[in-house]
Amino acid sequence: MVVTRFAPSPNGSLHLGHALSAIVSHDLARGPNGRFLVRIEDIDGPRSRPELADEFRRDLAWLGLEWEEVPAQSTRLDTYHAAAQRLLHDGLLYPCTCTRKQIEALQPRIGPEGLVYPGTCKGRLLDPAKPAALRLDVERAMAQVGEVVWEDAVAGTQIADPRESGDVVIVRKDTPASYHLAATIDDAADGVTLVTRGQDLFHASHVHRVLQALLGLPVPRWHHHGLLVDEGGAKLAKRRNSPSLADRRKAGEDGLLLAEQLRLHKFPAGISLASAYI
Numbered sequence: 480m481v482v483t484r485f486a487p488s489p490n491g492s493l494h495l496g497h498a499l500s501a502i503v504s505h506d507l508a509r510g511p512n513g514r515f516l517v518r519i520e521d522i523d524g525p526r527s528r529p530e531l532a533d534e535f536r537r538d539l540a541w542l543g544l545e546w547e548e549v550p551a552q553s554t555r556l557d558t559y560h561a562a563a564q565r566l567l568h569d570g571l572l573y574p575c576t577c578t579r580k581q582i583e584a585l586q587p588r589i590g591p592e593g594l595v596y597p598g599t600c601k602g603r604l605l606d607p608a609k610p611a612a613l614r615l616d617v618e619r620a621m622a623q624v625g626e627v628v629w630e631d632a633v634a635g636t637q638i639a640d641p642r643e644s645g646d647v648v649i650v651r652k653d654t655p656a657s658y659h660l661a662a663t664i665d666d667a668a669d670g671v672t673l674v675t676r677g678q679d680l681f682h683a684s685h686v687h688r689v690l691q692a693l694l695g696l697p698v699p700r701w702h703h704h705g706l707l708v709d710e711g712g713a714k715l716a717k718r719r720n721s722p723s724l725a726d727r728r729k730a731g732e733d734g735l736l737l738a739e740q741l742r743l744h745k746f747p748a749g750i751s752l753a754s755a756y757i
């Protein structure tokens with residue numbers, strides 16, 4: 480049985496890149512026992528706009544996709560909190576009060592998620608009176624789990640090594656989870672067996688595989704797909720003003736036809752796939 484999911488965040492409209500991602504996920508679950516799930520990742524604080532979830536459902540239906548919707552992230556805050564407490568109790572997380580500005584001032588190296596946290600608060604909180612996030616002590620986590628591997632359907636077997644991303648945030652200052660913790664727990668809770676997402680999140684799977692080992696969660700397989708980019712090679716993102724699926728739908732464009740073209744890798748002018756494989 481193949482269970483995949485598409486998990487959009489309602490902080491902006493969906494665009495063509497999301498459509499491709501949803502179609503890849505949907506089609507990989509198309510066998511006789513396949514299930515394609517949709518989960519709304521709505522814990523982005525004030526940036527979350529719950530009304531967009533309805534727009535997403537209309538967009539996906541317009542593309543001709545059928546899905547099962549599973550609980551949104553906002554319903555699972557207690558589960559995230561419990562998991563984080565367990566990691567904290569095991570000495571694998573440490574509080575960090577640093578602001579982005581404070582981290583930038585240290586001129587840290589740049590990793591796949593941007594600035595790599597230089598560990599200022601490890602052992603001694605910089606500013607105990609301020610709100611704290613919880614970060615993964617990645618060295619300690621690696622020492623605990625030892626060598627674990629994960630399987631990407633396209634890139635093959637990977638040895639999990641999240642050190643490139645550094646001590647990532649597991650619990651944000653404003654939410655009892657981060658993307659890493661919430662997505663890992665959700666995929667296990669929803670019974671996802673094949674995690675699909677863009678190659679821009681390949682590094683995150685190293686982190687998630689280690690979290691699975693630390694929390695005793697089942698291990699899925701992964702499929703990282705290529706990304707749609709514009710003429711300048713920039714990823715199509717919500718903030719870049721690429722026409723949204725809702726705009727296209729409301730303008731009377733044929734969603735089924737668009738979905739078929741995306742499947743055939745026929746993209747609108749100026750848009751291409753950043754990687755040879757998908």
Ligand SMILES: [Zn+2]
Pocket residue numbers: 574575576577598599600601605
């Ligand atoms: Zn800090």
